[in-house]
Each structure stands twice: as structure tokens, then as C-alpha cells.
Amino acid sequence: MTTTTASWPTRAEMWLDDRGKGAWIAAMVLGFIFFWPVGLALLAYMIWSKRMFSRSCRSHNNHREQAARSWNMYQSGFRSSGNSAFDAYKADTLKRLQQEQDEFEAFLERLRASKDKSEFDQYLDDRAQAARETKGDSAPEKSEPATGSY
Numbered sequence: 051m052t053t054t055t056a057s058w059p060t061r062a063e064m065w066l067d068d069r070g071k072g073a074w075i076a077a078m079v080l081g082f083i084f085f086w087p088v089g090l091a092l093l094a095y096m097i098w099s100k101r102m103f104s105r106s107c108r109s110h111n112n113h114r115e116q117a118a119r120s121w122n123m124y125q126s127g128f129r130s131s132g133n134s135a136f137d138a139y140k141a142d143t144l145k146r147l148q149q150e151q152d153e154f155e156a157f158l159e160r161l162r163a164s165k166d167k168s169e170f171d172q173y174l175d176d177r178a179q180a181a182r183e184t185k186g187d188s189a190p191e192k193s194e195p196a197t198g199s200y
Contacts, residue, residue, distance in 0.1 A: 074092070074096055077092055078092040078093050078096065
């Protein structure tokens with residue numbers, strides 16, 4: 051479904067999704083201010099569609115968009131051209147490109163995980179250092195024995 055043939059509620063939903071959860075919340079608040087049933091309907095829709103509790107509205111649509119892209123690639127990429135040698139070459143190239151894309155996405159995921167782990171390790175080190183410094187400051191200082199006659 052393209053934007054030009056989509057109904058106005060679908061276009062409004064896509065517009066709000068592009069702007070994120072804040073836009074949905076703003077629309078809901080404005081709905082409550084101007085006409086409370088609209089705000090209530092938006093709240094119900096946000097809860098029902100899991101937009102209220104998801105990390106991002108964009109991630110909700112990513113799976114649909116990825117599936118549509120895959121289907122379009124399948125449709126356009128595997129239509130026969132009439133030349134069997136070219137079709138075999140095209141199929142091999144598309145398979146190789148898909149494999150490279152999957153490997154690159156896996157690499158990016160490992161890179162993100164590695165970065166997250168290093169940031170978390172740094173946080174733990176900083177926290178341990180602060181705890182050692184606090185422990186060192188609160189420990190009673192040892193006084194040197196007094197030298198004097200009794």
C-alpha cells in the first residue's frame with residue numbers, strides 16, 4: 051500500500067510512527083484536551099497496538115518493512131530474463147549479496163554488544179574505584195604511638 055492510495059487514518063498513523071512515541075503521546079493529550087473521546091480512543095489504540103510499551107514506534111514497523119523489501123527483492127530478483135546463464139549469474143550474485151548483508155548485520159550486532167560490554171565494564175570499574183576511595187576515606191586513621199615519658 052503506497053502513501054497516495056492509503057486512507058487518511060493510515061497516513062496519519064505512518065506520520066505519527068515516523069515521529070516516534072512522543073508524537074503519539076502529544077496527539078493523545080491534544081485529543082483529551084479538544085474532545086476527550088478522541089484522546090481515549092488514541093490511548094486505547096496505543097495500548098492495543100503495543101505502541102505505549104514498546105521502545106519505539108519505528109521498531110514496530112521495521113519487521114513489516116523488512117518483509118515487504120524481501121518480498122519485492124524476491125519478486126524482481128528472480129523473474130526470468132530468458133537467458134539461463136544470466137539468470138544463474140544473477141541468482142548467485144543476489145545470494146552472495148544477501149549473505150554479505152547478513153554477515154555485515156551480524157558484525158554490527160557483535161560490535162554493538164562489544165561496545166555495550168566495554169561501557170558496562172568501565173562503569174563497574176568506576177564504581178569499584180569510587181567504593182575503594184570511599185572506604186579509604188571513612189577508615190579511621192592510625193595514629194603513631196606517642197613517645198614520651200610516663
